[in-house]
Amino acid sequence: MKRHSIVVRLKPSDKENVSVLDDESQVSNLNFVSSNNRLDHGVGQIVEQLAERGMSPSENAIDLAILAAAVTAADTRISRSEDSQDSWTREIDLFLPVACVELWSANTLLIERILRFLTGDVWRIRFRPRQKQMERLIARKEKKSQALTFDSVALFSGGLDSFVGAIDLLERGNSPILVSHYKDASTKNQTECFARLSKQYSKIPFHHVRANVSFDKNDLPGLGTETTTRGRSFIFFALAVLVADSLNGTTPVYIPENGLISLNVPLDPLRLGAWSTRTTHPFYMARWQELLTKLGLDVQLRNPYRFSTKGEMLSRCENSSFLAKNYAITVSCSSISKGRWKGLSQGHCGYCTPCLIRRASVHAALGKDTTTYLIPDLSAQPLNGRTAEATDVRAFQMIHRRLSKDPGLAPIFVHKTGPLSDYSTSDLANYAEVFKRGIAEVGTLVEQVRIS
Secondary structure, eight states, X not given: OOOEXXXXXXXTTOOOOOOOSOXXXXXXXXXXXOTXXXXXXXXXXXXXXXXTTTOOOOHHHHHHHHHHHHHHHHXXXXXXXXXXXXXXXXXXXXXXXXXXXXXXXXXXXXHHHHHHHHXXXXXXXXXXXXXXXXXXXXXXXXXXXXXGGOOEEEEOOSSHHHHHHHXXXXXTTOOEEEEEEOOSGGGTTHHHXXXXXXXXXXXXXXXXXXXXXXXXXXXXXXXXXXXXXTTHHHHHHHHHHHHHTTSSSSEEEEOOOOHHHHHOOOSSGXXXXXXXXXXXXXXXXXXXXXXHHHTTOOEEEEOTTTTSOHHHHHXXXXXXXHHXXXXXXXXXXXXXXXXXXXXXXXXXXXXXXXXXXXXXXXXXXXXXXXXXXXXXXXXXXXXXXXXXXXXHHHHHHHHHHHHHHOGXXXXXXXXXXXXXXXXXXXXXXXXXXXXXXXXXXXXXXXXXXXXX
């Protein structure tokens, strides 16, 4: 096991001696401002796109984005298999320069709690003042009239839930800025999704900004790679907040995610740890809102679909005809490249958890599913129980049967992924019900699938 210390430096000229917390940790320096004074690693992409429309975020929002990018660096470049005792839990220290050390230091424990819950790692965060002449990274300008036309922000992944979320906002007359994080082929459809929305809603002012926050071996020499990316939603949220902070007044940030995936209750006991992601879990959302409030960022996180299954999201979409014609361009698969070893093109596998939920929701709400899947028909022939194709199908079959026999398990199961103490008795009942309905929705799809 090896503890890692990542020291964020705004420029190579930052030579300040930073005392790490563990002298035996591997220390890596990470620069965030390029030689031409441009914010690097994707953060500058968003800032420049906002500047084109007369918008500029606050220094606190910039610091939050740099923190999130540093988390992404650690999450994607520190190997779980090589640098942890249990092949999962890493020990990571981050050292960041910020505009207001007192403010950030007062929230250290909260940030560490958020990250521990999200990634399962042990984090320690320390803050220090920015170097001289870098007290301001962004020139705060008076907002232009064009910037004042936008009233909200929404995450836009290119997935089916975010597509429905954008449609519903536009149908209600909102003028959102859609925020995307992109990296590989699984996200290239974001621009196509936006293009079709732009054509359909050409009379409504809305916009799309994208950033690629990523780090290679040259950014952090001597580190490996990690593909689990449990911390990915930290950068998603931070980029959305960066945009929202550039707008006037209290700005809602919509995070469209169906309740079944948001809760992400482990389908079997083996999934409680590494397999159960928490990207939009209600506890995580509540802690993020607490952090934003304490940082003085006037942003409200909202998931309007937290009590809806994916099928219910589709069936209640406020432009069902447009959705039916265009949903196939969205991407839901957890890994669209998994068929390449068979010489197949990239696309939905059809058997991972997100694909199964997608298939079930489309069947429930729209009927025939025109999405192309690696396995077109799950019931055409028995799935090999010793292969990945059967793993999630069998897990859904098992939990569907358990809930069918004992529906009273649902209020217990929804607490397995994380605490729900922030929510009312009524909310808890709604979470239990959406979990039951979501499992039943997928159960209808998989109950006839045979596994050999």
